[in-house]
Amino acid sequence: MIPKLIFSDIDGTLINSGDELSKENIETIKKLSSKDIPFILVSARSPEEMIDYYHCLELNTPFISYNGGIISKYEHNRFKIISDICIDPKETEFVYEIIRTRFPTISLSLYSNTKWYASKLDKGVQYQKELNGLSPVIMDLKELIQTGAPIHKIMMIGKTDVIIEAEKILKKNTHLTSSIHRSGAYHLEVTNKKATKKNAVKFIIEQLYNIDANQVMAMGDNYNDWGMLKYVGLGVAMGNAPQEIRDSVKFSTDTCINNGVAQAIERFVLRR
Template structure:
């Protein structure tokens, strides 16, 4: 999900709780929040396929799973040929790539304040994620079905938002990437809270001791939570963190 960890004052703040952002996004798109909240804990990107910490010197990679280059070629060529109207994007550790400027890339630029590199895939970069933006729901479902029918090995195909279909390695999910961090800290899922809004958050929400959804979450997501807070654009995450702090104080 997209996280806005901003209290009602409109200012970013540091918090005492250990926070891990668990996202489909790239580290580039998470960096600003990590820096402003001064998070030194492990962070999770690309739907669980990259775990990293961030400091003043850059990123320290703790775990990674990339897509096979031949598979990237296959998917990009297939989508470009069979679904030419789909906005096609792919991500390395440090860059966002696309084959053309279109409505999807303009929306992403507005959301992330990042600029894509326009080029064809040359196989020289390690790719973590292919992201397709499809504004017609029927076409999105058709694309997802046809990609599934290709039975490409070692990939996970997930819808991460109303318009977004994403492909990453199937070696990790958000939930088992979090499990690895919990193992290192000698914790279990019953001791954590998770906040989500999309289909790809459901396994993590089902496992967490306290599952929270923002109000703009998909209705299916809300079936798996114990608490619903305000929309993420209306400081819902800050509201959730405040509630978690209150619960912790009561336990203590």
């Protein structure tokens, strides 16, 4: 059966380690439009960090940001939020105070709706700017929290040993219901525990496309992709995914460096 809908992670899946979207992936994905098969981006990134890839692929589909914290569309040169799940405001304030008092060397950022906020251009923020090519809104983060602005992601950047210690301290606070996870050697992120890629995929296929999960294909490479890969009928693990993930799903493809996304689409959709 040819899938009626395709979801794809970005980092480590659609793009290579240099944040490059290959010509092979672009050309193959664009072939889907002639078959009326929507291609939907899924990422832990913010909407603004995803939009260049969205435009490059000439998409007009909804897309999933913050691991499911926001589902949005891009229409008339602006983001239209379809669904969002925020962190509990009390938990945002608690995490902020713990990090500021106990881990002053950690760079702390907040993401509200589509915007990135930081209190200053420290080393961590400069590092993130180089990764995503964006600049944050500079303001007092405590003031932002006190305004009641919806916070969809808390991001911390620091030395690996400090990040690991901060993760341990936060997870020891059993009253915290938020999801606390490392997304890289230098990154620690906090999101609402209900903000998962699986839940966002489920929302889209049921509420926006009204199709069965067995008619859906998803591709990913990491643990935050695991839920959606096992939920859909055709979950495809990248060749660079951990062995545990590759062993848990029926299908796998080549690595992100070798255009695994294009190869999977050719194999399972275009049948070439």
